[in-house]
Amino acid sequence: MSGSQHITHTACEECDLLIDVPEIQEGERALCPRCGHTLTQRPRQGFERALAFAIAGCVFFVIALAYPFLTLSSGGIENVMTLPEASIAIYREQDPILAVIVFVCIIALPIALLATVIALVTPLVLQRRAQWLPRLGKLMFKLNEWAMVEVFVIGTIVSLVKIAKLAKVELGLSFLAYILFAVCLTAAISGLDRMQVWKEIEAASA
């Protein structure tokens, strides 16, 4: 175990117990002795993994935007739906609030989150210094609470079943890309622990 200079004085987020957390190794996690909350963890090569998945996620996201999401054919008529149209069609039906909620949850917020991960983790991995890192760190953890990519994937599958009796629906390349995008986003975020990220931000912005 490391010397006393590596101990972090902290409190549990959920029960406020004062705790001295020792430096942990990759693959380890520290739990609150009273309520069991995960204080911090260090996934193996978390930062590198986060960066790799975030970049891959961006590529999948571009594919998800560019190609057909679902194609519906009924009685000789074919309707190709792209991802942004999930929001645009609602806007056209005079429901702007719902359109904005959908757009934010499935497109705007997830891509903003990925971009923030890349902008934040790249300097940390390359060990560059930057003054704006704390601002990005705050943004990243806020955005993470509201991204709903995995919920949207389930929503799509439910929709498919609902329409299946009415018309033939084909999954587009975009749907596959969006699933991979959701997986990459989740994998990227899971490599980033709040305490570890802020330790690095502090070191890189001081």
Add this chain to the structure above:
Amino acid sequence: MSYPGNTAAARGLALCHVCHRLDPAELHECSRCGSALHLRKADSLQRALALLFTAVILYIPANVLPIMTTLQLGKGEPSTILGGVVLLIKLGSYPIAGVIFIASVMVPIAKLIALFYLVWNGYRSEPASPAQCTQIYRLTELIGKWSMVDVFVVAILVALIHLTGLLVILPGPAAVAFAGVVVSTMLAANSFDTRLIWDRIKDNND
């Protein structure tokens, strides 16, 4: 207000809710990321309660009004959330009916009951087991966003069926009300401070 002796608050220390740095509360701003510092989340119980009542009020139109209207050859057929579940059962899609029933009916009600229970325990002088309350809180955080599934289903159906002509699906007023229920319960969970319940534990050293 006095805090149990083993907590950060008892020593005047506040954990930054954004970057988890422990700082003296009288700084008012986190010395690392600049976020506002509070010993406990500001007006936690009042805010949570206000948001919960908002959710309860929105829950009524969300269930009574149609979530979408299917126009077939000019004939309109509005359907509510529960109506959608019944339709899926009639179609024989039991797993999907189960998903929608759990996500749109059970989860919002369970979340409302759980959060009301937690807020009530926050007000009581002798609350239920803090460990148990914390478990319930973690569960509400985990299931928080999954109720959005039905809103996304509406978005996809509206966009996909939009141009076929024979069949048109319009978003109903319940969709935006339901999205409001999900958002306000998520905000309520965010404003609730589990540490308030741990604060009621009698301190052995006092």
